[in-house]
Amino acid sequence: MIYLLIVLFGAALSYMGPWWIGAAVAFIVCRWKAKSSKQAFVQSALALSSLWVGYALFIFLNSDVDMATKMTGILTSSVDGFGKTSNINFIFGITALLSSTIGGLAGLAGFSLKRL
Amino acid sequence: MKVFKAIWPSLLLIGLIYALGNSFGSIPAIGKLFNPFTGFWQNSETNSLKPESLRIKGLKEEVIIKFDENRIPHIFAKNDEDLYFAQGYTIASDRLWQMEFYTLVAAGRLTEVVGKRALEYDQYNRRSGMNFTADKIIERIDEFPQLKKAAESYAAGVNAYIATLSEKDLPIEYKILGYSPEAWSPKKSMLMMMNMRNQLNGGSTDFKMSQLAQKYGMEVVEELFPNYPNSENPVIPDGSPLLFEPLKLPEIPELTAIFPDDNLVAMSLQNPNPEIGSNNWAIAGSKSATGLPILANDPHLGLSFPSIWYQMQLSSPNVNVYGSCLPGAPGVIIGFNKDIAWGVTNVGSDVMDFYKIKFKDNSKSEYWHDNQWKKTTRRLETYTIKGEDTVVDTLISTHHGPVIYMEKDKSNFNKSVPAGYGMKWITNETEPTDLLCFLGLNSAKNYADYRNALTKYIAPAQNFVFASNENDIAITPNGKFPLKWKGQGKFLLDGTRADHDWQGYIPSEQNPHVKNPVNGYLSSANQSTVNPKDYPYYLDWVSADPYRGTQINHRLEAMQKATADSLRSIQNDNYSLAAEWFLPSLLAILDSSQTKNQEAIKLLKAWNYRNDANEKAASIFETWINIFMDKVWDDEFPEKENMMHPTEGVTLKLLLEKPNSKWFDNVKTTNKVETLNDIVFFSFDETIDSLNKTYGDISEKWNWYKVKKTGIRHLIEAFKAFSRFNIENGGGKRIVNASTGKSGPSWRMIVELDKEWPRAYGIYPGGQSGNPGSKFYNNMVYSWQNGKLTELLFLKNVNQESDRIITLQTLKPLK
Numbered sequence: 001m002i003y004l005l006i007v008l009f010g011a012a013l014s015y016m017g018p019w020w021i022g023a024a025v026a027f028i029v030c031r032w033k034a035k036s037s038k039q040a041f042v043q044s045a046l047a048l049s050s051l052w053v054g055y056a057l058f059i060f061l062n063s064d065v066d067m068a069t070k071m072t073g074i075l076t077s078s079v080d081g082f083g084k085t086s087n088i089n090f091i092f093g094i095t096a097l098l099s100s101t102i103g104g105l106a107g108l109a110g111f112s113l114k115r116l
Numbered sequence: 117m118k119v120f121k122a123i124w125p126s127l128l129l130i131g132l133i134y135a136l137g138n139s140f141g142s143i144p145a146i147g148k149l150f151n152p153f154t155g156f157w158q159n160s161e162t163n164s165l166k167p168e169s170l171r172i173k174g175l176k177e178e179v180i181i182k183f184d185e186n187r188i189p190h191i192f193a194k195n196d197e198d199l200y201f202a203q204g205y206t207i208a209s210d211r212l213w214q215m216e217f218y219t220l221v222a223a224g225r226l227t228e229v230v231g232k233r234a235l236e237y238d239q240y241n242r243r244s245g246m247n248f249t250a251d252k253i254i255e256r257i258d259e260f261p262q263l264k265k266a267a268e269s270y271a272a273g274v275n276a277y278i279a280t281l282s283e284k285d286l287p288i289e290y291k292i293l294g295y296s297p298e299a300w301s302p303k304k305s306m307l308m309m310m311n312m313r314n315q316l317n318g319g320s321t322d323f324k325m326s327q328l329a330q331k332y333g334m335e336v337v338e339e340l341f342p343n344y345p346n347s348e349n350p351v352i353p354d355g356s357p358l359l360f361e362p363l364k365l366p367e368i369p370e371l372t373a374i375f376p377d378d379n380l381v382a383m384s385l386q387n388p389n390p391e392i393g394s395n396n397w398a399i400a401g402s403k404s405a406t407g408l409p410i411l412a413n414d415p416h417l418g419l420s421f422p423s424i425w426y427q428m429q430l431s432s433p434n435v436n437v438y439g440s441c442l443p444g445a446p447g448v449i450i451g452f453n454k455d456i457a458w459g460v461t462n463v464g465s466d467v468m469d470f471y472k473i474k475f476k477d478n479s480k481s482e483y484w485h486d487n488q489w490k491k492t493t494r495r496l497e498t499y500t501i502k503g504e505d506t507v508v509d510t511l512i513s514t515h516h517g518p519v520i521y522m523e524k525d526k527s528n529f530n531k532s533v534p535a536g537y538g539m540k541w542i543t544n545e546t547e548p549t550d551l552l553c554f555l556g557l558n559s560a561k562n563y564a565d566y567r568n569a570l571t572k573y574i575a576p577a578q579n580f581v582f583a584s585n586e587n588d589i590a591i592t593p594n595g596k597f598p599l600k601w602k603g604q605g606k607f608l609l610d611g612t613r614a615d616h617d618w619q620g621y622i623p624s625e626q627n628p629h630v631k632n633p634v635n636g637y638l639s640s641a642n643q644s645t646v647n648p649k650d651y652p653y654y655l656d657w658v659s660a661d662p663y664r665g666t667q668i669n670h671r672l673e674a675m676q677k678a679t680a681d682s683l684r685s686i687q688n689d690n691y692s693l694a695a696e697w698f699l700p701s702l703l704a705i706l707d708s709s710q711t712k713n714q715e716a717i718k719l720l721k722a723w724n725y726r727n728d729a730n731e732k733a734a735s736i737f738e739t740w741i742n743i744f745m746d747k748v749w750d751d752e753f754p755e756k757e758n759m760m761h762p763t764e765g766v767t768l769k770l771l772l773e774k775p776n777s778k779w780f781d782n783v784k785t786t787n788k789v790e791t792l793n794d795i796v797f798f799s800f801d802e803t804i805d806s807l808n809k810t811y812g813d814i815s816e817k818w819n820w821y822k823v824k825k826t827g828i829r830h831l832i833e834a835f836k837a838f839s840r841f842n843i844e845n846g847g848g849k850r851i852v853n854a855s856t857g858k859s860g861p862s863w864r865m866i867v868e869l870d871k872e873w874p875r876a877y878g879i880y881p882g883g884q885s886g887n888p889g890s891k892f893y894n895n896m897v898y899s900w901q902n903g904k905l906t907e908l909l910f911l912k913n914v915n916q917e918s919d920r921i922i923t924l925q926t927l928k929p930l931k
Contacts, residue, residue: 014153017283020133022151027129056152063160064891071156074292081837095150098136101149101752107398109125116123 002039006047006103007031020101022048023106030110037111044107045100052099053092060088063071068092129843135185139294141503148283148290159288160888165923173202174272175929183923184909187884187892190429190921192914197269198447200446201839202927204273204300207426210445211886212277213287214422215829216297220443223247224499231502239532242497242646243511243520244318245544246310248312252546258451260910263552267302273488274300287887290831308444310552313543316416316576321658322467323376323534324607324760328753330375340762340779342525343438343603343657344648346769349666351579352646353635354629356373360626362652366601366619374472376534389502391461393459393660395583395687395852395861397639398589398666399634405677408869413450413459414861416854419828421838421894423882425450425863429910432756434557436909440863443886447554449867452874452910455561456584456869461640463577466656469604469618470534471516471611480512480522490515514538540618542575545596550574563588563631569593571624579640583871590631591638592743593645593655597622602654605798619677637672641665641852647872661764663850664695680866680877680905687864688903695725695737697768704742705796713804714812727820727853728846735823739807744799751783764850821845826855828897830880830888838888843881845901853903862906873912877905882895 010022026044034040051085058066068091072081081087117689136147147761149155165183177194184190189206194346208215226234240428241247278297280791290296308485327784329337342795360895395414398797404410417424422907425440430448441449450459475492476482482489499507512519516841523535533539549572556569566582570592577595582588598605598618608615628646631636671686699720706717716736723733746759753759780792790798811817821844830838847855854860864877881900885892899906909920 011249014151016524019137019148019151019283021155023133024128027126029489051151052152056157059152059157059160059162062162063889064162065160065889065893067160067889070837070888074835077834077836079836079839079841079902080703091150094146095152098150102132102136104127105125106127112122114122115118 001042002029002033003047005033006107007051008042010051011055018100020050023102024054026078026103026106027029027110030107031113032110034107034111034114038112039107040107041104045104046081046111048103049096049099052095058090061105094106132404137628140594144292145294154315156291156565156889158284159887161290161626161885161887161890162903167925168923169926169928170666171928171930172205173278173930175727175927177929179927180914180929181206181925182918182921183925184910184918185922186427186896186906187922188374188429188909190911191431192911193432194497196432196434197265199430199435200266200269201276202443203428203430203446205274205927206428207441207443208274208300210892211422211426212274212297213289214831214886215274215300215444216309217523218710219304219310221309221762222311222682223250224497224720227295227499227501229502233508234862235499235501237499238499240520243313243518244314244530244539244541245518245873246307246314247566248495249544249546250303250306250310253548256546257302257548260548260552262555263548264302266446266551266555267305270305271300271302277402278398280592287886289835291648291911292835293832304894305445305551306646307547308442309875310543312442313576313928315466316462316464317542320533321603321760322468322608323471324375324758326375327605328759329373329607331759332752340766343606343767344758345644345659345662345763345765347765348642348644348647348662349669351591351640351665352630352650353633353638354647355648356630356633356650358622358652360614360652361625362619363599365652365837366585366599366604367615368601369605369615370615371610371613372601372603374610378609389518389724391665392640393464393854394643395639395664395668395854396459396574396579396591397460397637397672397683397686398457398581398583398591398674399675399678399683400589400636401587403672403675403678404868404870405679406613406868406870408587408871409589410678410683410866410868411452411457411459411582411583411589412687412864412866413461413580414854415450415460415462415686417516417862418880419826419855419862421828421830421882421888422886423880425882427725427878427880427882427908430558431911431914436913437558438908439878440865440878441868443808445554447551448558450863451558452865452869452876453558453560454555454873455869456566456582456652457561457869457874457876458566458583459581459865460578461581463579463595463645463792464642464656464659465577465595465645466600466605467575467577468538468607470537471514471540471609471613472534473514473516473519473538475813480762483514484612485515489584490826496765510753513837514611516540516617517523517544527558534608537608539584542577542596542598545574547574558852563590566590567592570627573624573693577913579639580643581640583867584870585871585874588632588640591631591640592627593631593640594627597627597653597655600654603657604654606657626653635673637669637675638670639665639668653776658763659808661694661850664854665850667691667693680868680875683866683904684864684905686852686867687861688846690848692725692734692737692848692851694741694764694850695723695734698741698764698771699723699725701765702740702800703795704794706800708793709797709800711797711801711804712848713801716804717796718813725850726846727848729814729821730819732814732818732820734820734848735807736803738820738850739823740800740803743803743806747782747795748780752779753867790843791877820848824848824855825857826860826895829858839872840894840897843901861900864900865908866905874910876908876910878908879905 439448641664642660847853
């Protein structure tokens with residue numbers, strides 16, 4: 001339930017931004033619905049990473065240019081990053097890590113405030 | 117405790133969002149960047165077609181834009197304001213970051229986006245006056261209503277585009293570097309032009325020449341650094357008649373140079389850069405297959421992503437023109453219309469001079485000039501630095517111009533802007549009319565219109581080549597040229613003497629000019645402008661070596677019934693006149709040597725003198741000639757100590773006519789007098805050693821393109837992944853096809869004039885989009901590297917159909 005709510009509202013609001021709006025959604029949903037800190041953290045982390053990784057993957061599969069390689073190159077100051085497969089892993093790995101950390105923490109933060 | 121337990125995750129969350137949402141130093145805002153809804157994924161084009169219909173505030177009437185298969189916009193407006201509005205809007209939609217970046221460079225504001233590492237560069241750019249001059253130009257823009265209208269409409273168009281952007285739509289460079297675009301303004305268009313003035317007119321050898329004259333005397337300067345090359349094929353063909361009554365020439369004063377106190381200087385300045393050169397030419401109907409002129413141009417600039425040029429067709433009831441535009445400036449810079457075509461190459465005349473200032477005292481509020489104390493002016497320059505405190509410095513100026521550096525700096529020994537000198541520079545002229553010249557050419561119908569447009573042009577001086585469907589061809593080295601005594605400004609000048617000031621300006625109608633020469637062609641390639649026998653005024657003493665100019669003229673001379681394709685073969689000509697002139701003598705000397713590098717000699721002997729992409733001999737020769745020049749000259753004139761070497765032309769003359777010259781001796785060896793032969797042997801063996809060291813034994817790795825290493829770099833050099841390296845093409849800096857490591861033909865255009873409708877061909881090494889996530893970012897590179905041209909789609913009017921049009925976009929006014 002929490003997972004679904006965050007994904008749905010997160011997707012709708014993310015089009016308008018700002019970039020942390022998904023975290024705000026997780027925060028509010030967990031403040032409202034979460035039953036335990038573990039549930040808040042895990043479902044929010046999964047929800048936000050589904051959103052970020054899923055949407056990034058959608059763009060990746062539909063675009064004209066290999067942005068994963070170009071961005072890995074920029075972030076590692078080399079021409080071609082680590083090589084094609086590693087670049088994709090690198091970019092999606094960071095995306096997953098960032099989104100689950102931010103999402104999980106936001107869910108936890110929302111749930112924790114219930115204690116006040 | 118309970119409260120803390122409840123809120124610590126929230127505090128951590130806020131901290132994390134702050135940390136990931138802001139850029140620190142060179143670390144981008146990672147959270148923002150990786151969020152696929154706002155970050156770099158949004159720059160990945162999934163649908164490269166432009167939206168079909170938009171309502172925009174500021175337009176007067178409907179504008180139709182047709183995009184062709186290379187995403188080149190063909191803009192049809194019903195009035196000129198809408199035309200330049202739509203030009204600004206469209207170019208911003210593809211090149212916004214680049215346009216703004218150029219203006220930040222020219223205004224000396226890079227520190228605001230990249231931090232302190234750009235401070236020294238910014239300070240030079242700001243102190244040299246470009247930002248100040250752009251302000252002065254804008255103060256006068258009301259005097260020129262046509263220009264004002266175009267520049268303001270263009271700015272309104274750019275701003276209308278910026279207004280549509282939210283964070284996710286920003287060009288990727290903003291996202292990585294962490295800033296956002298400012299509003300555009302006419303001043304920024306002027307800064308863009310300042311940038312071109314700096315790039316093409318921003319070098320000086322005055323300090324080097326003074327130092328050289330001080331050490332070796334004027335006789336040596338005259339022998340090795342003559343005011344005109346001994347062998348030259350000037351832009352104005354020899355013997356062209358003088359068509360005007362010249363002004364009285366300024367007299368040469370008894371003192372023509374001052375010498376620096378020591379070789380300490382404050383800041384490095386490039387030599388005028390021969391690699392940033394260009395070619396253009398026009399042939400008359402008598403030489404063409406069509407019986408009407410054909411014009412060709414390829415400006416050589418730094419090769420960059422996004423590309424320096426942007427192709428467009430601009431059409432309104434007053435104009436219908438096609439060509440290459442500079443992102444940031446209204447109008448077409450190099451192009452053609454139904455009746456005429458024009459192109460430009462750099463003149464490179466001496467328009468930057470340094471004057472030693474004698475201040476009254478340490479307050480530097482007065483300086484001595486023309487037998488009296490005169491007041492200096494002061495201006496505060498403030499530098500906002502990303503992540504650090506603001507820096508403010510005071511800039512002192514005299515009537516000669518700004519004193520760029522006050523202090524000598526021992527740690528900056530190897531540099532060439534002298535401290536305590538005022539810099540007089542054409543770039544700081546404040547007439548706003550450069551762009552009026554281009555707007556005039558855009559709508560020119562004939563030779564008279566061309567001549568009229570040229571009178572408006574200030575700087576950087578260009579060789580404007582012209583052809584019309586009335587069978588006229590012409591060339592005019594054109595710009596505002598200072599009136600100088602012969603040799604003025606070859607050395608540092610004395611800022612206290614009135615006779616060292618620039619003595620006025622050459623009237624623009626007296627700029628060098630040729631129309632319809634009997635041989636049926638005209639060309640320029642940054643060589644000397646005109647033989648001093650044919651022209652009364654002094655322009656400069658040094659120019660590009662005559663290889664490209666001479667080779668182009670050889671080819672044009674031989675051509676009959678030429679077509680666009682024959683001229684394309686000249687643009688791609690890889691023949692090395694340098695090799696033809698130097699190599700036989702060098703190889704003859706090598707024959708008497710004991711060198712073990714016989715395989716390399718064999719390659720050179722079998723070589724057809726063409727710098728083709730896979731030619732190994734070209735790699736050997738190009739490396740050798742550089743090392744040879746160094747071995748001959750760097751002992752007496754060490755570049756590290758702010759000296760410069762004589763030209764290859766001077767060296768060739770010595771090699772052929774004075775092989776026993778003392779200059780061949782290496783003065784650094786005390787117990788031996790080296791001869792020319794020794795220098796040839798040493799330099800050859802060193803060449804092969806250095807190639808062996810880098811590329812191993814002779815193999816495919818020695819192929820010229822692998823040694824030349826032509827690359828197209830993103831404007832932020834650290835963004836290697838947005839660049840392209842090791843382009844497989846031929847050429848070189850001594851070659852008509854002037855591709856070098858970092859520069860090359862930045863736009864190639866050929867136009868066949870016609871009574872009905874011209875046929876034109878063109879290409880540039882990049883793509884219309886400035887977005888690395890677009891397939892139009894670099895889609896023209898491959899054709900460019902292979903020397904191909906694309907037929908340019910020049911539509912007669914808005915109703916003309918073409919199957920090359922992919923997207924039709926309508927911009928409608930929003931009331």
